[in-house]
Amino acid sequence: xxxxxxxxxxxxxxxxxxxxHLAGSSEQITEMGEQLRKxxxxxxxxxxxxxxxxxxxxxxxxxxxxxxxxxxxxxARLDTLERQIVQVSEILLVWLDDxxxxxxxxxxxxxxxxxxxxxxxxxQVLQALQIHGIVEMQLVGTSFNPTLAEAIGTVARQLSGAAxxxxxxxxxxxxxxxxxxxxxxxxxxxxxLRKAQVITFQGDDHE
Numbered sequence: 001x002x003x004x005x006x007x008x009x010x011x012x013x014x015x016x017x018x019x020x021h022l023a024g025s026s027e028q029i030t031e032m033g034e035q036l037r038k039x040x041x042x043x044x045x046x047x048x049x050x051x052x053x054x055x056x057x058x059x060x061x062x063x064x065x066x067x068x069x070x071x072x073x074x075x076a077r078l079d080t081l082e083r084q085i086v087q088v089s090e091i092l093l094v095w096l097d098d099x100x101x102x103x104x105x106x107x108x109x110x111x112x113x114x115x116x117x118x119x120x121x122x123x124q125v126l127q128a129l130q131i132h133g134i135v136e137m138q139l140v141g142t143s144f145n146p147t148l149a150e151a152i153g154t155v156a157r158q159l160s161g162a163a164x165x166x167x168x169x170x171x172x173x174x175x176x177x178x179x180x181x182x183x184x185x186x187x188x189x190x191x192x193l194r195k196a197q198v199i200t201f202q203g204d205d206h207e
Contacts, residue, residue, distance in 0.1 A: 137184045144175040149196040
């Protein structure tokens with residue numbers, strides 16, 4: 001019996017170690033299973049997030065394409081509107097020039113009864129141009145600037161009696177503009193639309 005127990009003792013020890021090893025392996029397998037389940041859930045969550053991001057990207061892309069289509073339509077309408085504004089502005093400028101010529105002719109002929117009506121029409125045309133972003137340059141009394149105006153003549157300065165008799169000579173601007181024959185215009189952003197045609201005082205009047 002003692003011999004049998006001695007023989008069985010190593011076997012029992014081996015079985016105990018094997019049981020312990022199996023128990024540890026079972027725990028490892030259980031832990032690995034839990035990790036695999038966590039990994040699966042993480043992959044599923046990541047997949048859902050990636051799908052959501054892709055859907056959001058597609059939605060933004062669709063919105064961008066729709067915006068581009070809308071912008072293309074709006075740009076075409078804007079281009080048409082700008083061409084119409086240019087055409088209307090050109091007609092108004094021609095009409096304004098005709099009104100100025102008519103007013104000058106009536107003034108020379110002494111027919112002043114129509115000048116008030118022509119002045120009203122001229123003011124209305126200038127307002128219409130301003131609505132379209134076109135502003136008249138106020139050049140009378142300023143020095144001649146070749147980038148803004150074209151000089152078509154000169155005139156001698158007529159001094160009043162008091163100015164002529166003054167001890168100190170009056171100071172005048174060099175090449176001062178005396179009269180605007182044809183109005184000049186700029187856009188509201190400062191870009192030149194049309195140079196004015198002007199008459200300046202003679203060059204030696206300021207010396």
